[in-house]
Amino acid sequence: MAERKSGAILINPKDNVAIAIAHLKKGEKVVARGEGVELEVELLDAIPFGHKFAIVSMAPGTKVLKYGEVIGETTAEVVPGQHVHTHNIRGLRGQLPS
Template sequence: MTEKRKFAVVINKNDNVATAVKDLSVGEEVYITIDGQEVKITLLSDIKFGHKFAIVDIKKGENVIKYGEVIGRATSDIKKGEHVHVHNIESLRGRGDWKVS
């Protein structure tokens, strides 16, 4: 039996992204645990150590949640397994043009 290695972490059951704990490659199958359940994600992008990838489809305008906290808003649709970074999310913190509710 092949060991399923966990190369990404999800801290909170409400998170919609995982954080890579090593460099990962497009097409790689990554196993994560969400609220006690093991989930397999096939990566659609290369993911560098410390970077995030979507664990569910995230629609444009939806909040991106990491560690149970909103860290930004999707600026485009993000597919499950896709890299999540400054190219497809915007910060909601420290912006004078947005009021965060």
């Protein structure tokens, strides 16, 4: 079988978001590759190049991990394949009380 083209990268195995390395379409099944990890996710949103999408379900207030480190927390329920960005996560550092 031909190798499936990877459209996303999982930087660290601990991460709960993957990074699109192409402009990905809504409804597309995309393979996110990381070190020793490969998983297929069906996208619920269009994901622009360089943007993040969830690979697991996250309740509001869940720590979002990229590089295996905390980049913020979810402000809403997030399910796999959803775009993860400023509309549904917030930073925890240098953040004014909302």
